[in-house]
Amino acid sequence: MVTPQQFDLVLKNGRVVDPANNIDGQLDLGIKHGKIAMVAENIAPDFADDIIDVTDQVVMPGHIDTHAHLSSPFHRNVDRAYGHAMLVESGTTTALDLAGDPTAMAEGMLRRGAGLNVASLMGLVPHSTITEDDPKSSVLRDVIADVKKRGGIGVKMLGGYHPFTPEVSANVVKEANDQLAWVAFHVGTKDSGSDMTGLREVPGITGNGRLHVAHINSYTRGMVDEPHEEVREALGMIERMRLQWVTEAYLAQANGTNGLCDEAGNLVYNVAQNCLKARGYPTTDEGIRAALLDGYGSALVERGGRVVLVTGQEAVDVWEAASTDASLSFPVNPPTSAFTLATAKYDDGTFRVDAISTDGGSLPRNVAIERTMALVAFGALSMGEAVIKLSYTPSRMLGLLNKGHFAEGADGDITVVNPATGRASMSLVAGELIMFKGRAVGRGGTWLVLEEGRAAAESSGLPFEVMNLENSRLYENWK
């Protein structure tokens, strides 16, 4: 018999999995005032204002996606704000918008928000979000301070698209660290590519600092060596940088890139060049055209209030209509790399790569939960380990200490997964349904800002929460 108290909602008879509290069993979960109030056997229906029967479903702390795209300083031919509903429909409850713009993200959340909690980074794009190609430290300092004031939690370097020199890259890390701002790196500099050559530079660029090395799987596509050799090397590097890096990898085969060509018809971005090289296409406009017509490449288009992939002549038309500056996707992520990066552990049993992300949102590849559940079905991860990679560790990475678990008083952020399909069937944020049977039913969202962003958040009209990166794994034991 449980303590009599009135719950706003009880999720009844699910398999509640909360590894942080050693819980895995057929239990009821009571929610009150948006918080977890109780996990117990058989909460009496009299004490519930509302009940949802989740028999045979897995009830886990909400998926926290540490690499998503909900706004963008480029790729303007699709509205990135569609990503809110797309993430919600896959079961995500909290996301880090990795390299858009905080003001644009907040505006998109007001327009097309679907109930997510979202923290935002700004992508550093020379001549767009930052004035120069080789910004001085003082410029970087001001840009990072401004991002925080506008509600962002930090910045991301887009080395596969807008690389800096190694020196400037190191200064970005240092200036962000000095301000306790988040700093993420899609690796690659003016001296290297967005592949293993770029990753090999990152320990030097990190120096004594702290860094979020984004989507480790993107550098282990077999551009430099066999994919499994690249994975082995990457995992060794992660071990050496264990106290300084946080990392994630995603499980989709499809990547996201951009087909921009210069006036001579050559592909501008290194990532797109690599996609064509991987299948022997020339790295030109003719190569892109052929790859799209062959069905190897796809273009992103808006359809029915979501972003979907199209290929063939339709994709060529989209790419041409955007004067080649169109978002494209290629199936370049080897499943073997994805598998190993998702499952590799240290001897003490903790995971080498911290989290499983989507690198999705507005890119239609929000498969983190269903692919992780496939690894559970395969026996490569236990259900508790899946929750650690999808929710608990991401909560620690970001310092969202009230998320990622079901202790009494934790945020009522919950993802319910149907183990028969591997897909999320329902999710809640602060005790309110934001997704039901695969449909987004939430609106707006909660903007996660730093103390410096409080005024921007207040004037946005959005609900917001102030987060403190001193609690994050990125800045654990920092000075």
Ligand SMILES: [Zn+2]
């Ligand atoms: Zn990304």
